Amino acid sequence: MLEWVLAILILIGAFFTLVGSIGLYKLSDFYMRLHGPTKASTLGVGAILIASAIHFSFKTDGVSLHEILVTLFLFITAPVSAHLMAKAAIHIKVKQVERTRQLEK
Amino acid sequence: MLNLALSLAFIMVGLAILLSFIRLIIGPNTPDRILALDTLYINSIALLILLGINLQSALYFEAALLIAVMGFMGTLALSKYLLRGDIME
């Protein structure tokens, strides 16, 4: 049972990590690619971390929850990174795909 | 079961790293490359945690934690460089 849970979590995590990078690889402009890594940093890494927490909680005596910290750090930092990269890209006028809509306030 | 899942996961994450790295190589813009590096950092976290499970060792956790912090710092600095040139002012 435990193994199944772990395996599924791990696969989910790896899958979303991969999806993120696929997005990074194949999407057509910078701003779209920017969405890729957020997959990886949220569900991708998150699921794997949960698998790890469960794994080590059962493997060792105590409960292993410190994996939460990585998630916490990622949740704080990844969006800021994205924000700054986007800001930088806008600043240096990185091209957008033509169909990008510009919606006014 | 778990081993199979791990092997599959390793391959998927490896592929993710490969794709991110290809993006880093082809660019075309600097923000793309920064983004690719950032993604590589995040992929590495996944890889490390998987490695930890694989090797049954909790000793790799701190590395993952640090990657989260340091990857952020790198992206922060690089982006700020694009924005302002002078990253500390």
Place this chain on the structure above:
Amino acid sequence: MSPFTILPVLLPLIGGILMLMARPIGIDTQRILSLILTTLLVGVSLVSFQLANSEIYQVVLLGNWQAPFGIVIVLDRLSALMLLLTSLLALGALWYAIRTDTDKQGQHFHVLFQLQLFGLNGAFMTGDVFNLFVFFEVLLIASYGLLLHGGGRLRTRAGLHYVVINLVGSTLFLFAVGTLYGILGTLNIADMAIAVRNVSEADQGIVATAAVLLLVVFGIKAAMFPLYLWLPGAYAYTSAPVAALFAIMTKVGLYSIIRVHGTIFGEEAGDLAFVHIEWVLLLGLITLALAALGVLAARALRRQVAYLILASVATLMVAIGINNEAALAAALYYLIHSTMLGAAMFLIADVIMKGRGIYSDSFTKAIPIDRPIIVGSVFMLLGIALTGMPPLSGFFGKVMILHSALNHPWFAAILSVILTAGLVMIIAVVRSGSLLFYSVQKEEGQKTSPLNKSAFVAVFLLMLVSPLMVMFAKPLTDMNTQIAGQLFNGQAYIDAVLSTVPYGGNNSK
């Protein structure tokens, strides 16, 4: 084992920290403190010298860990000599720096100075190869700071080159140390010597390669062909007291060859015995030839002096390369001479340069300097000493070296290179001396700056080393023979290091 043994390393470290602490108080305090500390270091070195003056090695197991597991500090006759030399030189250079306000030309001179001594003394005392690397780095980074102290175009460029070359050197050092560890599995010099004896035939080539790589590293410091190219610029363009202090820097490389290669690849090392030595000799001869040409080709005094130093270092390499006890003893005599007089020569070049005003140290006809007789005489004596003319120490050192080479198969090459190089240098130095002191013309509007007498004292005292070395040649030679004897008895060193037991008997603390 005396707890005192660590002091030559500890004192400048504490000195550096104190200097850093004293920074807010002001330069005057730093100066006084620095002079006191350096004088103390001379005292400590003297005591160390006394302590080492026996067949007993002073071994300190740092952290109280048995060798080869912990790092050891070893005080033997050679390291004691190097310590003493360093501290005396440092005192002279420091005095000159203070009296010429060189230390005020930038930040942190005294901190850098003390920590430079820390690095040097550490390198002279450590018995561990990797620790030697660390101390190389300490002395290098301090030297970078000192070299660049005061700034200026040429100095900065020379500094950049010096730093880059040494960084490449550090990389090579790690490659060499890594390889040695990868085969021998240890880092302690004495333990490595034992391990080298047991190296299988299949592994000899790789160990020899590491030995030669290490030689290249030390060769960079020692300014061995073709690794010396950093030296002329670095020595010529840094401030005089720093250049003077640097006279010991090249010796660190040579010391390391004697210590590390001499111990690990000594007589007992079987096929690997003295695997480096022919390179030292060959490259020493080439360096000497090129240095002599450099002395002749120099277009300015400081560069000429730099090449003179290079030549004296090359002569030392040749002496080490001859590889017998007498040659090593001669090398030590020459080492003392070359260090102190090389330093003095840099200082007097500075005196001359300052005296010539806008003409600086270029070899052009210029105004006469202040007090030409005294400055000129000292310059002449230093020139005589450094080019190896009688009756000063350089000549006797050279004769000792040549005498020790009489049975060497390469004697003809050694003799001709040393003698010819000497001749070329004499011609060159006479040319420059006659230009600087004889070929002068008073000019309207060009005022000579007065001689800084109190700084000049340092030059004079350093110069006096040469006649003193002649006067006391016999006791000096006896001492050097003892040192060389100790060095050629590598087994005693190894036994001393490996048999020293931790305080309190064992390691379980």
Place this chain on the structure above:
Amino acid sequence: MILQRLFPHPFLTLILWGIWLLLNNTISPGHIVLGAVLAILIPWLTSSYWPEKISIRHPWMLLLYVLRVLYEILVANAVVAKLILGPQKNLKPGFLHYELKLTSSVGIGLLANTISLTPGTVSCDLSKDRRYLLIHALHIDDVEAIKADIHRKFEKPLLEIFVTC
């Protein structure tokens, strides 16, 4: 008053304490004490780096908010995964300006973060007057729906949680 000085950010102290225990994966008495000491010491040392006082009105709501965000992430991930893996030409990316009700900088920061964390949207810039958030969306069908979603799911709870002094 003394308490105020001792615990400039009581909530932070609490979080740090928790983090300490998480880091060490333990609730041994020694670490509880040590963690408490650090959790008091660090906010005290870094208080000057926190120019504005943050006070959290309803800590449990923050917890609820976190759970909600997690849920949203889960859902959005699936949606976006489909978008990414599907044919690109179907994507209709665009920039939109979101008008902020939040004024607290921590609040704005958290909102921007949440927006970026939920796949499909990235907050790209904050206007100088701090009234608009520029958001890039991977796929826009209905702008107003997105804006309404953001407001309903994230900004409203945040408005309740944070007050700025």
Place this chain on the structure above:
Amino acid sequence: MSLLSFNLPLAALLPFAAAPLAAWSTRYNRLASAWVAGLTTLLTLAILFPSMQAVFAGETLIQQWSWLPAIGFNIAFRLDGLALLFALLILLIGLLVIFYARYYLSAKDSMGRFYAYMLMFMGSMLGIVLSENLLQLVVFWELTSITSFLLISYWQHRQDARQGARMALAITGAGGLALLGGVLLLGHIVGSYELTQVLASGDLIRGHDLYLPTLLLILLGVFTKSAQFPFHFWLPHAMAAPTPVSAYLHSATMVKAGIFLLARFFPALSGTPEWSWLVGTAGMLTLLIGAYVALFKHDLKGLLAYSTLSHLGLITLLFGFGSQMALVAAIFHIINHATFKGSLFMVAGIIDHESGSRDMRKLNGLFKMMPHTAMLAMIAAAAMAGVPLLNGFLSKEMFFEQAISASDTTLAAWTIPALVTLAAIFSVAYSLRFIHDVFFNGEPIDLPKTPHEPPRFMKIPVDILVVLCLIVGVAPMLLIGPILSVAVAASLQAPAPEFSLAIWHGFNLPLMMSFIALVLGVAVYTVRHRLFAWHDRCLHGIEGKAVFDWLQWKTIRFAKKVTDYFDQTTLQPSVSWVIGGALVLSILTFFQFNSPLFGDRALMEADVITILMALTLIVASLLTVVLHHQRLTSLISIGVVGLVVALGFVKFSAPDLALTQLSVEVVTIVLLLLALFFLPQHTPQERSYIRLSRDGIISISAAVAVFLLTMAVLSREYTSIANFFIENAKPGGGGTNVVNVILVDFRGFDTLGEIVVLALAGLGVFAMLEGLKLAAPAKDVEGLEWSHDPHPPIMQTLTRLLFPLMLMVAVYIFLRGHNLPGGGFIAGLIASVALISQYLANGIDWTNERLRTDMHRVMWLGLLIATGTGVVSMLLSYPFLTSAFTYLNWPVVGKFEVASAIAFDLGVFLVVVGATVMILVELGKLSHAAHFINVEDIK
């Protein structure tokens, strides 16, 4: 101890001791130095006097002290006949020259300096002739080179004086070095540097393999000093010296030093064909060239200089003949030449002094104005020409006789006598010119001064020497016999042969040769004008100096070429040399041994992920190179390299390294970005394909070499000291993280050095940045304005939020370090990164306002704590850096460990924080000082 046991060294050293006195004494009286010099000479004579009797009795006095027994360098002096003869020459003629110079030197010449140099020279000469130890002889030999340099360049404002002095020093110095080489070989052959033993080992030496090199080296010394062809040319140029110097050095003493050596080494080296050919040829050529050229010199001193050459050649030739009688003649001629040539030089000095010129084309008819001087000159010149009743005649007759007997053995029997007669003809001709052209031959032309007799005392030395010429010429045995006899015996190291010095030996071949020489000499002189014209047309300008200058110029050019080739003050070749040198040396050394490249250790299977990561790393490295022209991009790709390296550390069981690498990596990137702002954003393309391919070859070679090296080690088994650390980390070091225990305990000293390096880097950066001004671009590469928002609020807010969390992590990493991956370094780096994140997010001013700590203080505190921890153990009489730990059991908290290593690690932590923050913040501050350039405007 009686004087007689140390009077020889005393004699040699006394002039040296008196030299400073002479220099100093002029402060009080201009002439005092002359008195000092004269009295010193007399005193030296007096010191030697008591020993003379023994020498005349045929004894050899030796006084020696052991000095450097290791190399056989003793202080050893020797007085025998030969030494005594030379010592007397040196002292007596020295005395006359000192006397003469007192009148010769003008008011503006520094007397003190002159006499000080003279005394030092005299001491050096005495040292040569009195040396028993050959190394000691070389010392004095070189001293004569140095002191003669000082004397020749005495009028240092004159370029010819400086040049002449330099040339003399170069030639004679070179000879001295060769002599040193020869002496070393001699000592090697004989096993001692003591003359007594060397002279007793003639057969051993002549039979030794090293005989020829030894002989060549020693003869080089001899020929240079005694100005033998082809090293003769320095001597005429040394005439730029004041005339007393010429009289002393260049006729009587120094140039005879080489001759002295020939006499000295005669028993040890002579008697072989090599000796005869080398010595004889040099002597003959010098004799001829000197005699010939002397005639064509219009300068009085030039004539005398070449005549001196000729006579030196004559003496050398006599040594070359190698017979005992030739030796007698040689030594006899040494004495004679010293007397007549010394007086002639003094006469030339008088003429110069009184008329202001030495040009024989201007000097005419001086007999009327200075008859006394003219008389002296005529007698001395006649002696030089070999006119009967004068000393020169006697030795010249002996020379002819030897030339004839030497020719018996050679094929062309007439050659040698014919050549020496030819030389004698010219000798007569130039002697005649010296007299006729100066004292007669019409009226003087354009002389600067009106000549008249010099002061009376100035002539006294000349008087004495001329009288000696006469006495010796008339009654040779009376004055010269005894000393010549002992000198010859000493030189031969055997009883002197029977010889008789007499005016009349009957009508014989030598007399005929003399007669021919006299007659033809006069004839040559009468047709001199035609000869001058011919000489000027055909041979003028052939001069040794030109060759020397050309050689010197070539050498300097060569030196410059070689030096410039290596020392270009360019970095790239230097680095290439280092790397290339390492490669070449390693490869050559490896193949000296018969070792296989690889060992047979079982290797590990590679897995897919590792292969992928390795490929990533390889491509990223290559990318860094390929894209290095776009600097920011290469920086990003180097970031990948760092990341993968860190992952590798994790993979291969090195978590501590991974943590360190990750932190350092980021700090490095921040650092490089800070710097890159002030540097060009692009690296210009290099156009030199030669350089690029050279660098490519070096790089690829280095890569291959490193690959082989790595594999060579990794494919071999090894045993290491690692087990000790693993076994003792916990019981001995109190920690379970062995790497950390090594860092803070087993090898804490490394760590101490390392934090010093870091601190020094920080201080160095601080020092370098002081007052540094740099242009900062006001727009980016693309010409875009910088963003107007330096601190985006979202970044600010969340980075501040992160700050306490990161500090917490730092504390965590620090405290666990001893037992689990972590420690002071990593914690320090994390704390630094935390601080830097604040700088990045909020700017320098904002953050500095809050962080009111001078990083200097943090650093010294850290260094103090780390060092202090080590020192504390010394107070407990444990070695430096000995650690201690114990377990405490507190209520509530429970059992925990307290280790001194933690304190040490705290020091490390502080230094890391201090240095890192200092470096980055100082660099960050640079933009405050920068002035801005608008790149766009330029475009």
Place this chain on the structure above:
Amino acid sequence: MEWLIASVISVMTGCGVYLTLRARTFPVVLGLTLLAYAVNVFLFSMGRLQIGIPAVIDPAAAAYTDPLPQALVLTAIVIAFGMTAFLIVLALKARSELGNDHVDGLHRSDDELKATKHNSTKTETERSQS
């Protein structure tokens, strides 16, 4: 695996050497950084490659990797960092004093020439500060 590591070290070394031989300071710094990485990995690998057995004492562990090279590399990393920091600042100083970023300060780069031209026309623009 060993081949892989050797290749990695080798490529990093080659690239490092190539960059170190460039004529501008910045590539040289990058080159030395790469060289430092290379030698650190080399030194590390001298303890032979071991997977999953870090040198942290644990009763459950069957074996440990050689901790000594790791400690050495740690020291080397930190030293290399200090050196890099020093060098990059020195590069700035050289740029300031030599006028360009050539390692020998010889050839004035294009942007420098422009900058000089610009300075002579004295149209310095202040950057707008926010």
